[in-house]
Amino acid sequence: MSEYIISGGRPLVGQVTVDGAKNSVLPILCACLLCDDGQVTLTNCPHITDVQYTLEILKLFGCETSFEDGQIHVDAQNVSFREIPCDLVSRMRSAALFLGAAIGRFCMAAQCRPGGCELGSRPIDLHLSSFVKMGLSVSDTGNVVECSGCAHGTDIFLRYPSVGTTENIMLAACRGRGIVTVTNAAREPEIEDLQNFINAMGGKICGAGSGIIIIEGVEKLHGVNYNIIGDRIEAATYLAAAIATDGEITVKGVCPSHLMAVTDLIVNSGGSVCRKNDSITVSRAGQFILSPGRIETSPYPGFPTDAQSIIMAMLLRAAGTTQIHEGVFDDRLRVSSEFIKMGADITVSGRTAYVHGTERLYGARVFAGDLRSGAALVIAALSAQGESVVKNISHIERGYNGFDKKLKSLGAEIIKLKD
Numbered sequence: 447m448s449e450y451i452i453s454g455g456r457p458l459v460g461q462v463t464v465d466g467a468k469n470s471v472l473p474i475l476c477a478c479l480l481c482d483d484g485q486v487t488l489t490n491c492p493h494i495t496d497v498q499y500t501l502e503i504l505k506l507f508g509c510e511t512s513f514e515d516g517q518i519h520v521d522a523q524n525v526s527f528r529e530i531p532c533d534l535v536s537r538m539r540s541a542a543l544f545l546g547a548a549i550g551r552f553c554m555a556a557q558c559r560p561g562g563c564e565l566g567s568r569p570i571d572l573h574l575s576s577f578v579k580m581g582l583s584v585s586d587t588g589n590v591v592e593c594s595g596c597a598h599g600t601d602i603f604l605r606y607p608s609v610g611t612t613e614n615i616m617l618a619a620c621r622g623r624g625i626v627t628v629t630n631a632a633r634e635p636e637i638e639d640l641q642n643f644i645n646a647m648g649g650k651i652c653g654a655g656s657g658i659i660i661i662e663g664v665e666k667l668h669g670v671n672y673n674i675i676g677d678r679i680e681a682a683t684y685l686a687a688a689i690a691t692d693g694e695i696t697v698k699g700v701c702p703s704h705l706m707a708v709t710d711l712i713v714n715s716g717g718s719v720c721r722k723n724d725s726i727t728v729s730r731a732g733q734f735i736l737s738p739g740r741i742e743t744s745p746y747p748g749f750p751t752d753a754q755s756i757i758m759a760m761l762l763r764a765a766g767t768t769q770i771h772e773g774v775f776d777d778r779l780r781v782s783s784e785f786i787k788m789g790a791d792i793t794v795s796g797r798t799a800y801v802h803g804t805e806r807l808y809g810a811r812v813f814a815g816d817l818r819s820g821a822a823l824v825i826a827a828l829s830a831q832g833e834s835v836v837k838n839i840s841h842i843e844r845g846y847n848g849f850d851k852k853l854k855s856l857g858a859e860i861i862k863l864k865d
């Protein structure tokens with residue numbers, strides 16, 4: 447099991463550039479399966495394990511792929527239908543999106559249920575009921591899901607603006623028959639990126655970002671060169687680490703408007719924030735981090751659940767008590783017990799954590815339970831006194847490219863020990 451050894455207490459200072467967004471590149475790679483005329487080239491792709499897993503699934507369908515220097519080529523001209531085996535699907539949640547992509551390409555799909563981070567129950571009922579609404583027949587044995595039929599025009603109202611469901615509908619319908627209108631669609635920037643990519647291949651989708659998405663099926667999609675947007679959660683990670691360590695950093699390669707909920711919170715916590723076209727600079731304005739009071743995670747443009755543990759790490763030494771309510775997933779506060787090993791004072795009640803700021807954190811041996819809480823433990827370790835060991839960093843590597851190297855370039859003392 448690989449681990450990071452971190453000597454805390456050094457302020458992070460300097461500039462860092464984020465990679466392309468994990469949550470954009472994964473659905474966009476699934477959408478590559480829909481391209482039957484020519485090759486797709488994607489730039490600004492992060493070298494993370496979830497991308498490698500997704501490429502493996504594309505290869506299973508017969509796609510030719512290559513990945514070098516942040517550039518991915520996918521040729522899906524000679525693909526054929528396959529059932530995706532459990533070992534490939536169980537590694538990540540986004541594998542559920544191959545259902546929509548396979549429906550769009552083959553008018554059928556079959557795979558195990560997806561895996562991904564343990565954040566509580568993660569059903570796919572909204573995905574499947576949307577497929578049924580589009581005229582597909584769906585069988586779900588609880589382990590394997592099978593869908594058959596081509597997507598037909600319809601109106602879908604989502605009782606919750608689920609990111610994956612919205613993406614799956616777009617993937618299934620963009621080469622379907624007729625027009626699908628989705629109301630209460632997810633509005634995340636990654637949804638807009640998927641829309642822009644499909645449209646660049648010749649698709650007809652509009653409305654992403656507004657909550658109502660209209661998808662008109664087209665006969666064919668063609669090859670294209672496309673640049674993935676910057677990762678707003680990776681950016682949030684470095685911003686929080688800078689405030690937690692009393693540093694000053696500029697994060698480049700990100701769209702500041704995608705991070706308004708996070709930067710607003712940093713200002714309310716006593717940070718100073720300067721936004722430019724594609725960069726954000728933060729530093730601590732006063733001597734202390736201040737509690738911003740209450741935070742509640744919710745779908746975009748609300749405070750992102752993926753930044754919840756990262757911001758909790760930033761607030762462990764804040765003056766005052768912060769109430770953090772997890773409004774998206776039902777079991778996403780488990781990292782609290784690892785923070786407590788470092789001297790944090792946290793009580794958890796249901797989906798709410800009460801973080802009472804302490805003066806100091808101390809180095810400890812802690813265990814990354816999932817991707818973002820793993821990154822959050824690294825932030826806490828960077829702001830703690832003494833040495834910490836963050837174990838099980840394979841979770842972190844699912845979503846961060848060269849995390850230790852980027853932090854080192856900002857002055858962190860961090861060593862990666864491979865198993």
Ligand code: UD1
Binds near residue numbers: 539569574
């Ligand atoms: C995506 C992101 C993940 C992020 C999440 C919320 C990817 C690869 N992952 O995950 O990083 O944390 O959005 O911003 O993009 N739900 C149902 N039934 C369904 C689908 C979802 O009840 O059929 C519930 C989930 O259990 C959860 C909530 O809806 O409580 C949000 O899930 P969703 O928006 O679908 O997130 P993901 O697409 O899984």
